[in-house]
Amino acid sequence: MTEKRWIIRRYDLAAAERLAAALDCDPVIAALLVLRGVSDPEEAHRVLHPSLDQLHDPQLMLGMDRAVARLMSAIARGERILIYGDYDVDGTTGTALLRRTFQMLGAQTHYYIPHRLSEGYGINREALERACAEGYKLLLSVDCGISSHEPLSWASAQGMEAIVTDHHLPDLGRGVPPAVAVLNPNQPGCPYPDKNLTGVGVAFKLAHALLRANGRASEEMIRGFLKLVAIGTVADVAPLVGENRAIVALGLRDLPMAKNRGLRALMEVAGCYAGRGIKAYDIGFRIGPRINAAGRMDAARMVVQLFESEDDSQARKLAAVLDERNRERQRLQTELLKEALAEVEGSLHGSHVVVVAREGWHRGVIGLVASKLVELTGRPAIVISLEGEIGHGSARSIEEYHLHEGLSACAELLERFGGHRHAAGLQIRRESIAELRRRLNEHAASLLRPEDLTPALRIDMELPLGAVTFDLARKLETLEPFGTGWRRPIFLTRGLEVDGEPRAFGNEHLKFCVRDADGARCTALWWRAALSGRRTPRAGEIIELVYSVELNLWQGLEELRLVVEDCRAMGE
Known part of the structure; x- marks a missing residue:
C-alpha cells in the first residue's frame, strides 16, 4: 500500500579491501561484512566459522550457582519440580529442553503451559494454587516470570519456592520477583556478556550448568541441545549476532541429523529436506510457525508432547495436527488482514497511527496482523478484538515511534497495557477506542516527520x-x-x-x-x-x-x- x-x-571501501586481502575472500563478501560492522579479520573469522568455544560459560550468569544448588538438592531428595513454560516457540522449546535434561538426571518433573486466551502471558495465581494443592514445592519458569511479582509472592507465602528463567526486561521500578534464583542476563547486576539470549537460550544455560555439575556435560550432549535452542532463537526473532549466531549456526548444522522423532516428523510436514540443507529461513517460515500456531490456536502443550514422543506414528500424528493448526492460523490471519485493510482503506491520508477494531477477531493472530499492517502502511498499528464491551489489542510500531510512550500518554483510556518500544498488548473499553485513535494520532503527529511514514x-x-x-x-x-x-x-x-x-x-x-x-x-x-x-x-x-x-x-x-x-x- x-x-x-x-x-x-x-x-568504507578501504576497510573492505583490507578485509578481503586478510581473509582472501570475494570483495562483495568483505564489503557485506563491513556493512554489518565487521572489519576486524579475527572477528570476521569468528562470524564465518561458528564453533562451540564461542558459547559463554553458564556460570557467568547471575544466580546460576543458587539455581543449580537448589535443583540438585531437589533431584537428590526426589522432589517434584513444576516447569512453567510460556506458550510460544521460545517457551515450549525451552520447556522440552529442560524436561529432557531432568529426565537424564533422574528428576521428577511435570510441566504447565498456560492457555493463551483464557490465562494470557506470564505466571498466573490460579495455576499456582492448583500446583500447591497437588504438593509442588518448587517451580521453575521458562521464558516468563520476571514480572510475576504478585503470584510468586503468593506462592512464597504458601511455601512454594521458585527459580525464574527469563530474558524479558524486568520492571526497573520493582526489580526482580521473589525467588531462590533469577536467571536473566538482562536483570540488573548480571555480568553475563551477551544480553540477547532468548528464553530457550537461558534454559539451555541452566541445562548446561546442571549437566556439568552432574559430570555429564559432554560436547556431544551440549551440541545435541542446540537444535531446539536454534529453533526457539530464530522463531523468537532474536538478533543473530554474538552467541546467538553460534547457537543457531551449530544447531542448523545438526538439524538434518536430528534423532528426536517429533522433530523429524515436524521437519517432514514443514517441507524441510536434509538433502538441500536447513537454513534459518526454514525455521522462521516453516518450522517455527507450526510450533507457534499451537500456542496461538490453544494447543501449546502438544509441542512438548511432540518432542517427547517415543513412537514414530504418534509423532507424525502430532506433527500433522500442528500443521493443520498452522493452516487454520494462516486462514484466519489472511481473512482478518483483508478485513483490517478494508477498514484502513481510504483513511490513511493524514493519519499517523492505524487503529482498527472488530467483534470476534481471533486474539491469537491479531499481533501478526498488526505487524503486517505496519509493513503495508508504514505506520504504527493497533488491532483490537472486541468481546462485548472489552477489546483486547495487539500493537506494533515503526522504528521511529516509541509505542510504549504513546500508550503511556493515553493510559487513562486503557484498562491495562504493557510492552516496549516496538510491540505492546492492551485492554480497552469499546467506547474508548475512538478517543484512543484520536489521541494516539495526535501524539504521533507531534513526533513523526512525513518521511518517517514511508518504510525504508x-x-x-x-x-x-x-x-x-x-x-x-x-x-x-x-x-x-x-x-x-x-x-x-x-x-x-x-x-x-x-x-x-x-x-x-x-x-x-x-x-x-x-x-x-x-x-x-x-x-x-x-x-x-x-x-x-x-x-x-x-x-x-x-x-x-x-x-x-x-x-x-x-x-x-x-x-x-x-x-x-x-x-x-x-x-x-
Missing part, C-alpha cells in the same frame, strides 16, 4: 546482473544464518528488461524473467506481490529491481533466482 524509500548504504528499504549495494552467478550465491551462503540483526544481503540492479509476460501463482505471488543489455538473464520471484501496492511489471518494460539472491534445489536441480524486495519502472 505504501511505496518504500530506497536507501543505498555506504561503507536499505540496499547493500548495486550489482550488474552478470555479477549474480552461482559462484556468488554460494559465497553469500557463507554469511548464513540470516535474520534479525544480521539481515540477508539486498542488491539493486538497474536497466533490466522484463523478458516475457509475468506469471501469477498462488493468488498473490509473481514469477518473471529479467535480462540486461549484455544478455545476462535470471528468474525473479516476487512473493506476495499482490500486497505490495506496486503495479505488475509488463513484458518488455525496463525496470529497477531490488532483490536478494537465492539458490533453490528442486528434484535434484539447482536454480539461481532473484527474490524480489521491490520493483519500479525506470524513471519513476
